[in-house]
Amino acid sequence: MAAATSFGSLLMLSLLVAAQANFLFNRFNGTEKNLLSLDGASIVESSGLLKLTDRSKNVIGRAFYKTPFKMLETNSTAQKNASSFSTSFVFSIVSPSNSGGGYGIAFVIAPSTKFPGADPGHYLGLFNKYNDENKENHIFLVEFDTVNGYKGETDTQANHIGINVNGMNSTASEPAAYYKGTSSNKEDFNMENQDAVCVWIEYDGEKKRVNVTVAPLSIGEKPPKPIMSEPLNLDDILEESMYVGFSASTAQKVSFHYILGWSFAVNGPARSLNLSELPEPPPKEKDRSSSASWVNFIIASLSVITFILLVTLLCRTVHRRYMHFEKLEEWELDCPHRFRYRDLHAATKGFKESEKIGSGGFGTVYKGVLPSTGTEVAVKRIMRSPTEGMRGFAAEIESLGTLRHKNLVNLQGWCKQKNYLFLVYDYIPNGSLDSLLFNRNDGLVLDWEQRFNILKGVAEGLLYLHEECEKVVIHRDIKTSNILIDGDMSARLGDFGLARLYNHDQASHTTSVVGTIGYIAPELTRTGKASTSSDVYAFGVLLLEVTCGKRPIATDQFFLMDWVIENYRSGQILEVVDPNLNFVYDEIEVELVLKLGLLCTHQRADFRPTMRQVTRYLNWDDPLPEILDWRHSDSQISRSFSSGFLTGYSTGSTSTSNNLSTTGKSTMSIEAGR
Ligand SMILES: *[C@@H]1O[C@H](CO)[C@@H](O)[C@H](O)[C@H]1NC(C)=O
Numbered sequence: 304m305a306a307a308t309s310f311g312s313l314l315m316l317s318l319l320v321a322a323q324a325n326f327l328f329n330r331f332n333g334t335e336k337n338l339l340s341l342d343g344a345s346i347v348e349s350s351g352l353l354k355l356t357d358r359s360k361n362v363i364g365r366a367f368y369k370t371p372f373k374m375l376e377t378n379s380t381a382q383k384n385a386s387s388f389s390t391s392f393v394f395s396i397v398s399p400s401n402s403g404g405g406y407g408i409a410f411v412i413a414p415s416t417k418f419p420g421a422d423p424g425h426y427l428g429l430f431n432k433y434n435d436e437n438k439e440n441h442i443f444l445v446e447f448d449t450v451n452g453y454k455g456e457t458d459t460q461a462n463h464i465g466i467n468v469n470g471m472n473s474t475a476s477e478p479a480a481y482y483k484g485t486s487s488n489k490e491d492f493n494m495e496n497q498d499a500v501c502v503w504i505e506y507d508g509e510k511k512r513v514n515v516t517v518a519p520l521s522i523g524e525k526p527p528k529p530i531m532s533e534p535l536n537l538d539d540i541l542e543e544s545m546y547v548g549f550s551a552s553t554a555q556k557v558s559f560h561y562i563l564g565w566s567f568a569v570n571g572p573a574r575s576l577n578l579s580e581l582p583e584p585p586p587k588e589k590d591r592s593s594s595a596s597w598v599n600f601i602i603a604s605l606s607v608i609t610f611i612l613l614v615t616l617l618c619r620t621v622h623r624r625y626m627h628f629e630k631l632e633e634w635e636l637d638c639p640h641r642f643r644y645r646d647l648h649a650a651t652k653g654f655k656e657s658e659k660i661g662s663g664g665f666g667t668v669y670k671g672v673l674p675s676t677g678t679e680v681a682v683k684r685i686m687r688s689p690t691e692g693m694r695g696f697a698a699e700i701e702s703l704g705t706l707r708h709k710n711l712v713n714l715q716g717w718c719k720q721k722n723y724l725f726l727v728y729d730y731i732p733n734g735s736l737d738s739l740l741f742n743r744n745d746g747l748v749l750d751w752e753q754r755f756n757i758l759k760g761v762a763e764g765l766l767y768l769h770e771e772c773e774k775v776v777i778h779r780d781i782k783t784s785n786i787l788i789d790g791d792m793s794a795r796l797g798d799f800g801l802a803r804l805y806n807h808d809q810a811s812h813t814t815s816v817v818g819t820i821g822y823i824a825p826e827l828t829r830t831g832k833a834s835t836s837s838d839v840y841a842f843g844v845l846l847l848e849v850t851c852g853k854r855p856i857a858t859d860q861f862f863l864m865d866w867v868i869e870n871y872r873s874g875q876i877l878e879v880v881d882p883n884l885n886f887v888y889d890e891i892e893v894e895l896v897l898k899l900g901l902l903c904t905h906q907r908a909d910f911r912p913t914m915r916q917v918t919r920y921l922n923w924d925d926p927l928p929e930i931l932d933w934r935h936s937d938s939q940i941s942r943s944f945s946s947g948f949l950t951g952y953s954t955g956s957t958s959t960s961n962n963l964s965t966t967g968k969s970t971m972s973i974e975a976g977r
Pocket residue numbers: 327328329330332333334335
C-alpha cells in the first residue's frame with residue numbers, strides 16, 4: 304500500500320517535472336478540425352486522408368497541430384535544454400506515372416504556424432531565398448524530398464531523407480531505405496512508388512541525438528534500427544512554445560501529398576498508430592510503360608484497333624445526333640477543365656426553374672448533380688456576346704481552374720454553348736453571407752465567433768489570390784453576396800477573377816470599373832485600374848458591414864463608413880456593433896476588426912495594409928498600428944462624392960443587373976443592388 308502511494312507520488316512528480324503531452328490521429332475524420340490548423344491547399348478528405356497538396360503547380364499545403372508544445376526547459380542560469388520528443392506518421396505521395404513528382408513533405412517544428420513569404424518547390428513552403436538558413440528561424444525539420452539538385456550541395460539525391468535546421472541545407476541526408484531484421488543489410492525503396500511510408504522520428508534531449516526510421520507501410524512494423532542516427536543539439540533551436548506539423552509543396556513537378564495518420568509526444572514515446580485503423584492509401588497511377596511483352600503488345604494493339612473501329616462507328620451516329628448540340632473547336636480539346644454541355648444539361652435537369660439557386664451580377668446559378676460522379680455542383684449560366692476572343696477567355700478560365708484554396712469556391716470547370724458560358728463550381732450548402740446576415744428567415748443570428756471566423760477565412764482566401772498562387776489574381780468584386788458559407792460555417796470566396804474576364808471581352812481601350820456600389824475604392828473611379836489595394840478596400844468595407852450588421856450604403860443618407868468614423872472619433876466605437884449580437888462579443892476582437900476596417904478603407908491606397916498584413920493583424924501576429932487620423936481627405940468630400948456617384952447611377956442609363964451586357968461605351972458598369 305505504502306509502495307503504491309509512493310509510486311503514485313513519484314508519477315505525479317515526474318509529470319510535473321516533464322510535462323508530457325501527446326496526441327494521436329489514426330485517421331482524419333473531420334472531428335479534428337478544431338485541433339488542426341490547415342493552410343494553403345490542405346484539406347481533410349472524407350476518406351480519412353489529410354491531403355496537403357494536389358497536383359496544381361506551385362502550391363503549398365500545411366497542417367499544424369493548433370496547440371503549441373512546451374519544448375524547452377530554461378532556468379535562471381540561462382541554461383537551455385531542448386525537450387525530448389517523438390513522432391510517428393504515415394505519408395503517401397502520388398506522382399504522375401510517367402515522370403517523377405515533387406517536391407516533398409516535411410515534418411516541421413516551428414515557433415509559428417505561419418510562414419510569411421515562404422516559397423513552394425524546394426523550399427517546401429517553409430522558407431524563401433532570403434530567410435533560408437537564417438539563425439532566427441528556429442525551425443527543425445525532417446524532409447522527405449522527391450526532387451534532386453537543391454543547390455547542388457548535400458541534397459543531391461532525389462528520394463532522400465534530410466535532417467535540417469533553419470533551412471533547406473540538410474545537416475545530414477540519406478537515401479530512403481530501412482534495415483531488415485538484425486542484419487546490417489539495407490533495403491532501398493522509392494518513396495513515390497510505395498502505397499504509403501511509415502516514419503518514426505525520435506529526439507533524445509539528454510544525449511542530443513535524433514533518430515529517423517522509415518519503412519514502406521507494407522512491412523507492417525518498425526525496423527529494428529534507424530536509418531539515420533545523428534548527433535544534433537536543438538537547445539538553441541527549439542523555443543519555449545513550438546508548433547508541430549507538416550508542410551508540402553509542388554512547383555514545376557507535382558504530386559499529391561497525403562498524411563494517413565500521425566502520433567506525437569513530448570517527453571515520452573509517441574503512441575503507436577494502429578495500422579488497421581488507417582484510411583486506405585490513395586490509389587497510385589498505373590505505370591503505362593511497363594507492359595513489355597509482345598503478347599501484351601499484340602493484344603493491346605488488336606483491342607485498340609477494335610476500339611477505334613467501334614468508336615468511329617459510335618461517333619458517326621452520335622455526331623449526327625449531336626452535331627447541332629456540341630461542336631468543339633480544335634483548341635478546346637486542350638482544356639482539361641472543359642465540361643460537356645450534355646453533362647451539365649443532365650446535371651441541372653435541363654436548367655429547370657426548380658433547380659435555380661440564385662441569380663447575381665454574373666448570371667443565373669443552378670444546383671446540379673454530375674451524372675458521372677454524383678458530385679453536387681453549382682452551375683452558373685452566363686449570357687455572353689458572341690465568341691470573339693473566346694480562346695483567350697478560355698485560357699483565362701483554365702488558369703482560374705487551377706486555383707485551389709479552402710476559402711475559395713473552387714472553379715471546377717467550364718463549358719460554352721452557343722451564346723452561353725457555363726461555369727461549374729463546388730456546391731456550398733449554407734448560401735451566401737449576405738443572406739445569413741440580412742435575409743435570414745429562420746430567425747437565427749450569426750454570432751460574433753462565427754462572424755470573426757468568416758472574416759478570417761475571407762482574408763486567407765484573398766491572401767491566396769493576391770500572394771500565394773502562381774500569378775496575382777485581383778478579385779474586383781468582394782461583397783457579402785459573393786461569400787458563401789460552408790457546412791462548417793467557414794467562408795468561401797466566390798466569383799474571383801471573373802471581373803477580369805469581362806474586361807477581357809471588351810475592346811481593350813475602354814476601361815470599365817466593375818464592382819458594386821459601396822465597395823469601390825475611390826482611386827478606382829478615377830483611374831479605373833483595379834489593384835490588390837482596391838480589393839483590400841472592399842474587404843475593409845466587408846469588415847465594417849459584418850461587424851455592424853448594416854449594408855455599406857443603406858439609404859442615400861446613411862454611409863456606414865462615415866458613421867463608424869464618427870463614432871470612432873467620439874471614442875464610442877462599440878456603439879456601431881450590430882445590436883442583433885445582444886452585446887455578446889469579444890470587445891477586443893470587435894475593436895480590432897472595426898479599426899482594421901477603417902485602416903483598409905483608407906482613402907489613400909498606399910496607407911492600406913496588404914492582405915498579408917491583414918491576416919497577421921487578424922491572427923494577433925502583429926499589433927494593429929495606431930493611426931490617429933484614419934482619413935487624409937475630409938470625410939465630407941468622400942460623402943458628397945459617393946452621393947454624387949449614387950445620383951449618377953440612379954439616373955444613369957447603364958444600370959443593368961448583368962455586367963456582361965454593359966457595352967464599352969460606358970465608363971462604369973455597376974451592379975444594381977444585391
Ligand atoms: C474521429 O477521430 C477522433 C480522434 O482520432 C476519435 O476520437 C473520434 O471518435 C473519431 N470520430 C469518428 C466519428 O470516427
